[in-house]
Structures are given as C-alpha cells and as structure tokens.
Amino acid sequence: MNTQTDTSLKVFDVVKQVFSVFFVVFGIAAFYYFFNVQLIYRVFGLLGSFLVAISIITTTAWGISIRIFILDSKVEIRKIVWPTREETTRTTLLVFAMVSIVSLVLWLLDTFLFWGVKLLTDQGL
Numbered sequence: 550m551n552t553q554t555d556t557s558l559k560v561f562d563v564v565k566q567v568f569s570v571f572f573v574v575f576g577i578a579a580f581y582y583f584f585n586v587q588l589i590y591r592v593f594g595l596l597g598s599f600l601v602a603i604s605i606i607t608t609t610a611w612g613i614s615i616r617i618f619i620l621d622s623k624v625e626i627r628k629i630v631w632p633t634r635e636e637t638t639r640t641t642l643l644v645f646a647m648v649s650i651v652s653l654v655l656w657l658l659d660t661f662l663f664w665g666v667k668l669l670t671d672q673g674l
Contacts, residue, residue: 562609569602576602
C-alpha cells in the first residue's frame, strides 16, 4: 500500500514538473507572439508565467528539498564567526609581507641562477 502511494506521488511530481515547463514555454511563446503589445505588459506576463512555474515546482518533492536546503543554509550562515576589523587588517598585512619576502627570495634566486648560467656558458666574460 505504501509503495503504491509513493509511486503515485512520484508520477504526480512529474506531472507538476511538466506543467511548470509548459508554463515557462507558454510565457516565452506569448512574449514573442504579442510583439505589438507594449514591452512592459509582455515582461509582466513573462514574469507571471515564471512565478506560476516556480510555485508549481516548489510543491514537488524536489522543490521541497531545495527549500529545506535553503533554510538550512541560512541557519549555517548565522553560525559563522566573522573576524574583527583588527584581525582582518593584521592578516592582510601579514599576507603582503609574506608576498614581498617570497618575491625578493625568488628574484635573488633568479639573479644568481642567471649569473651562474652565464658563467657556465662563457657569455659573461
């Protein structure tokens, strides 16, 4: 009995998804079919058909799982501990200092290697 109910719910979800795709296609087709109507009315019609499609999709199992994911994401965002301005400034200055030091070391290494290659190939004399 339970598996039959699950199957009918899945079929009903597929029907809802097909109807939502139909509303999107219908809205786009109507947007271009009524080309002589003012643009603002066509845009409102298109947005209306998209809203109807979204409202249908949100009643499916897939739409409900997306809604739950979004709500859980909001809860997780509230748990984030943001750094203070002082911590951010300190970290940024540390990154700048490390980049400067590494670039200096790489420049020196490149200079010495270039000097060594010139000596080995007798181009430096």
